[in-house]
Amino acid sequence: MNLSPLSQDFVLHFGEMGSRWGINRTVGQIYALLFVSAKPLNAEEIADALQFSRSNVSMGLKELESWHLVRLQHLPNDRREYFSAPEDVWAIFRTLADERRKREIDPTLSMLRDALLATPANDEDKFAQKRMTEMHNLIEMATSWFNDVQRLEPETLKQLMKMGTKVTKLLEMKDKIKVVAGGKTSIGVSR
Amino acid sequence: MNLSPLSQDFVLHFGEMGSRWGINRTVGQIYALLFVSAKPLNAEEIADALQFSRSNVSMGLKELESWHLVRLQHLPNDRREYFSAPEDVWAIFRTLADERRKREIDPTLSMLRDALLATPANDEDKFAQKRMTEMHNLIEMATSWFNDVQRLEPETLKQLMKMGTKVTKLLEMKDKIKVVAGGKTSIGVSR
DNA sequence: CTATAGTTTCAGTAATTACTGAAACTTCAC
DNA sequence: GTGAAGTTTCAGTAATTACTGAAACTATAG
Structure with missing residues (x-):
């Protein structure tokens, strides 16, 4: 591998973590x-840098494309395909979360929904369904919330995160604040 | 497998998802x-229900214990160990998040911290470090926020989630609200 | 202490997943 | 069209991971 020790460590670490x-x-x-590379790379360069077979790289890139984690582009006067990782780390985060939800959560949610429609055959089934309902509701709520939050502007999100649990202070206050419908927000102490 | 079709589907689905x-x-x-079972089960019963070898079950339970996802208990006048899944789905969720963070995030964070301490050898390293910094900051912020939020009371969390993005409405308001230090909260319009 | 019920370990094997190199396919310049 | 450069597919093989059954270990009742 013809990489600086710094990049090499990073790359190897991601290889290890990959399995997890x-x-x-x-x-x-x-x-x-691709993430640490300043310029887009073509498949040949990747294979060379990582000492993988050309076809292995091809399959890997295909996988990454299916995850929407790489961008494909062409350079002028060069037929080869060049790949790069999106620059915006927030976007990467969002993509990753989306993809994982699609693969790891959605199928379970839909299975649970089906299971909850079934008529329980006995008491054990009734209990099982109760548990499944709890699980379903929690997943449903958590994912839809995450979904919402995720699409906030990075700046807003950052602000929110920086507040941490202080956001609950706002929650406590919520009851005391009256938001008047119709665009304009007026603040006053209720009661 | 001697399970009702309902539980069987659930169990098989989790088997499939497991790999993901x-x-x-x-x-x-x-x-x-264990999750859908009304009573705790011993290893024998599990092996029997799922048609796994006794030792396979033993290893599986060990794995689950290391994830803190099962509780071990003894029944009166019975030497065997009985296992159950915690009843509180929120607790499960929290445990799962904790464990995944430990395994999937923390090692990366520490690797990144090390990498950021290194002196860049050239421009490529400088660029790589810039990227790593972005990644580090984002992960740091997201996990510590998640950490905070995660330990809120389930009820508070529920409330927060139900609000969805409306929480940003509160954020917008934040600037206009003055919180007086010292326990008592006073609300007033600033400027 | 001994017999027995229960649990864990581990070497061997099965199943799965990852990787390679050769061949097929695609695209484009000429 | 032809050929060269680039990319993908795929069958075979390597590496990894999961699973089993037998043996070792542990704890307890008597």
């Missing part, structure tokens, strides 16, 4: 390489 | 079984 994140080592390393 | 969640099929199924 449900992507394979190759894919993790390719992504890491 | 970084746990294996066996472990996923064991967990699902």
